[in-house]
Amino acid sequence: MKSWLMLCILASWLFPVSVDHCFDPPSVNYSIVVATATEDRFLVTYSCIRGYHLEGKRELFCNKTSLEWDSPVPTCLLGHCPNPVLVNGQLNSSKLEPVSEKEVVSFKCDNDYILKGSNWSQCQQNHTWTPPLPICIPGQCEPPTKPDHGHFKTRDFKSGSNVSFHCDNGYQLIGSQSLQCMEGEWSDEPPICQAKREAPVETKEELCAFQERNNICESIQTLMQCQNENGKTLEELKYSLEIKKLQLEKIKAFMSTEIK
Incomplete structure (x- = not known):
């Protein structure tokens, strides 16, 4: 059964003779075709009759540049709507x-x-x-990636379940500590375990650094006492004082220049 509705009477007046072959719309069984013409193209619209549904592009057009239809011809298949499909x-x-x-x-x-x-x-x-x-x-998520230098804990990987991540000693967690399985996908990317940065430890030399006070004698005495407690010899104490003396002289000379 073919049913045609042509609304392009005298359409040849609107197109050059070179595109006359576009005036014959591709045939589609069990369809109604509406054709319209403008100065630069010829358009056809397909609608399937009752009890059939369209597979493909509903509208096709041909312009005077291409001289061809822009898309493949659709088809009308049995059934008012496409057959429903549900995988799994x-x-x-x-x-x-x-x-x-x-x-x-x-x-x-x-x-x-x-x-x-x-x-x-x-x-x-x-x-x-x-x-x-x-x-x-x-209904469940794939097991998440286990972080290097860490592990995760969970009861299962079903939808709605939570998984928590933990790092080994000496490592800290970067990212979300807990993820949730939501419709087969995790709520966030798995975290990583990064080595902790250790705080710098003050050495005994730094603890015994010369600290200038109002009373210079007291400062020297404190320094000598600290050095002595750490097993420094007299020569080493003398050498340390000489270094501090040179440092103080440089500071004094610099300040004098600035004042001038």
Whole structure:
């Protein structure tokens, strides 16, 4: 059965003779074709008759530059809406083929899968399903990546479960400490364990550094006492004092220059 509705009467007046072959729209069984013409192109729109649905592009056009139709010809297939498909699931309907207008289909996923979307849908007058057809997604997440120098704890990897991460001694956690499995995907990227930076330790030499006070004698006495407690010989103490003396002289000379 072919049904045509041509709305391009005298269209040849609007196009040069070189594109006359575009005036014959590609034939599509069980369809209604509406054709319109403008100064630079010829457009056809396909609509399937009742009980059939369109597969492919609804509108095709030919312009005087290409002299060819811009897309492959669509087809009209049996069924008012496309047959519903649910991978890793099951659907219930009074009749699956062909699909009739206003027909309602319900959906259920197989074990270990979760339904994402509505659990029912209805075939509409415009040949579409509303709400949109759902999909079945895995009901659990893949095990997360175990961080180097660390580990994670969890009861299982099912949807809604949480996993916590911990680092070995001497390492600190960078990232989220806890992740949740949500519809087959983790809520965030797994963290990493990074080596801790140790705080600098003051050496005995630094602890015994010369600290100038108002009473210079007291400062020298304190320094000598500290050096002596750390096993320094008299010669080493003398050498340390000489170094401090030179440092003080340089500071004094610099300050004198600045004052001048």
